[in-house]
Amino acid sequence: xKRIFVTGALGQIGSELVVKLKELYGSRNVIASDxxxxxxxxYEGVLFEPLDVTDGERFFKIVKRHKIDxxxxxxxxxxxxxxxxxxxAWDVNxxxxxxxxxxxxxxxxxxxxxxxxxxxxxxxPKDNTPQDTIQRVDTMYGITKVSGELLCDYYFKKFGVDxxxxxxxxxxxxxxxxxxxxxxxxxxxFYEALRSKEYTSFIAEGTKMDxxxxxxxxxxxxxxxxxxxxxxxxxNAFNATAMSLAPEDIASEIKKHIPEFKxxxxxxxxxxxxxxSWPNSIDDTAAREEWxxxxxxxxxxxxxxxxxxxxxxxxxxxxxxxx
Ligand code: SER
Numbered sequence: 397x398k399r400i401f402v403t404g405a406l407g408q409i410g411s412e413l414v415v416k417l418k419e420l421y422g423s424r425n426v427i428a429s430d431x432x433x434x435x436x437x438x439y440e441g442v443l444f445e446p447l448d449v450t451d452g453e454r455f456f457k458i459v460k461r462h463k464i465d466x467x468x469x470x471x472x473x474x475x476x477x478x479x480x481x482x483x484x485a486w487d488v489n490x491x492x493x494x495x496x497x498x499x500x501x502x503x504x505x506x507x508x509x510x511x512x513x514x515x516x517x518x519x520x521p522k523d524n525t526p527q528d529t530i531q532r533v534d535t536m537y538g539i540t541k542v543s544g545e546l547l548c549d550y551y552f553k554k555f556g557v558d559x560x561x562x563x564x565x566x567x568x569x570x571x572x573x574x575x576x577x578x579x580x581x582x583x584x585x586f587y588e589a590l591r592s593k594e595y596t597s598f599i600a601e602g603t604k605m606d607x608x609x610x611x612x613x614x615x616x617x618x619x620x621x622x623x624x625x626x627x628x629x630x631x632n633a634f635n636a637t638a639m640s641l642a643p644e645d646i647a648s649e650i651k652k653h654i655p656e657f658k659x660x661x662x663x664x665x666x667x668x669x670x671x672x673s674w675p676n677s678i679d680d681t682a683a684r685e686e687w688x689x690x691x692x693x694x695x696x697x698x699x700x701x702x703x704x705x706x707x708x709x710x711x712x713x714x715x716x717x718x719x
Contacts, residue, residue: 397506397621399425401464403449403496404471405439406430409510409564409613411572413468414440416614427462431471447471449492456499466621468508469496475514476667477576478537489540497551497559506558508621509548511633513565513606514578515541518673525675527635527682535670548632560620561633563678565606567613568698570705578670582607582646586702589650589657590712597643598664604676606637609693609701616689623687630682638691639698640677649699653714 400417404410405428417426418441426442433446445458449471459467471492478485493509500507516525517533531542541563548559566579574580581599588595599605608616616636647659683689693701707714 397421397466399427399462399464400466400468401427401429401459401462402468402470403429403447403492404431404469405444406432406434406572407470408567408569408572408574409610410470411440412569412610413470413614413617414442416618418442420618427458427464429458449495450488452495452498455495456502459499459503459505464503464505466506466508467496467500468617468621469493470510472510472540473537474575474577475512475535475537475670476578476580478540479535479666479670482536485536485540489537490543493544493547497547497557500557500559501551501555506560506621507548508617509544509559509561509632510617511541511545511561511563512537513563513674513678514538514670515545515563515633516673516675516678520675522676525635525678527630527679534673537670538673545632552631558625560623560628560631562616562620562636562683563633564613565608565637565678567610568607568702569610570702570709571610578667578674579605579607581643582641585643585646585650585659586699586706587710589654590703590706590710590714593654593656594658594660595647596660596662598662598667599643599671600663600668601644601661602642603668603671604640604642605671605674606639606678607641608636608638608691609698612638612691612693616683616691619689620683620687627686629686634683634686634689635678635680636683636689637678637680638693639695641695645695646699649695650703653699653703
């Protein structure tokens with residue numbers, strides 16, 4: 397990777413990936429873009445270009461003008477929003493990816509596309525879900541993710557485009573809020589723990605989903621894109637996880653820091669149905685073996701990090717327990 401273009405750069409992952417890429421590859425070698433026009437050409441110290449990813453012509457022009465060799469295509473609608481606006485989700489997620497693939501083919505770029513635990517459905521084995529398994533998904537987000545995985549594999553096989561992807565779990569971060577996902581509760585819970593010492597979860601007790609701290613997700617994306625291609629048996633997309641959590645697991649860890657914290661439930665049937673169609677835990681052996689994936693944060697270190705960073709961000713006093 398030398399010159400990197402990031403779509404969806406203002407989103408939860410993009411906003412942190414851009415900063416890390418800038419650190420590693422230099423501010424002049426990273427170009428950020430998003431459908432939201434911030435009205436200036438600088439974002440986090442790198443060049444910013446507004447781009448609606450469904451606009452293939454503009455996508456092509458920007459990548460060509462900046463002599464990009466790697467595209468990180470993060471612009472997409474998340475699961476809950478996609479379920480609300482399925483037609484728009486198909487349009488943005490599939491047309492956006494198609495344009496990213498075509499631009500990569502024409503301008504010989506490598507392409508990273510995030511897939512998701514949403515690429516698994518109700519008939520997928522739920523525990524320790526294998527890398528290669530049944531993917532009969534039943535959400536629009538999942539359909540765009542499975543179709544995307546297949547399309548990326550096709551572009552690699554047919555045109556030699558260097559496509560790579562990760563089935564990301566719920567990502568926990570303190571900088572930018574996720575926008576309309578099913579795993580969002582696992583971020584909100586930390587904000588509310590500090591603000592009101594209680595949280596009402598829209599996901600039911602006992603519903604396990606895979607999660608990962610943002611730092612691990614960003615490092616994984618970069619590591620995969622830098623991996624030796626001859627070692628990659630799979631490409632689109634690798635299972636990767638750090639922990640499998642239900643709401644009460646996070647709550648009991650928070651209680652170690654904020655003993656009065658209380659967890660309530662008011663289950664949202666739409667997001668609960670999505671969550672129930674996803675695995676409880678996935679097996680990421682292929683990612684570990686083929687490109688050395690590993691995650692640094694577990695539930696304890698993630699909880700500590702989230703509470704510490706958010707207390708600064710929200711300006712809420714919080715006394716970490718003595719070590
Ligand atoms: N965090 C994502 C979502 O909930 C999973 O890909 O939509």
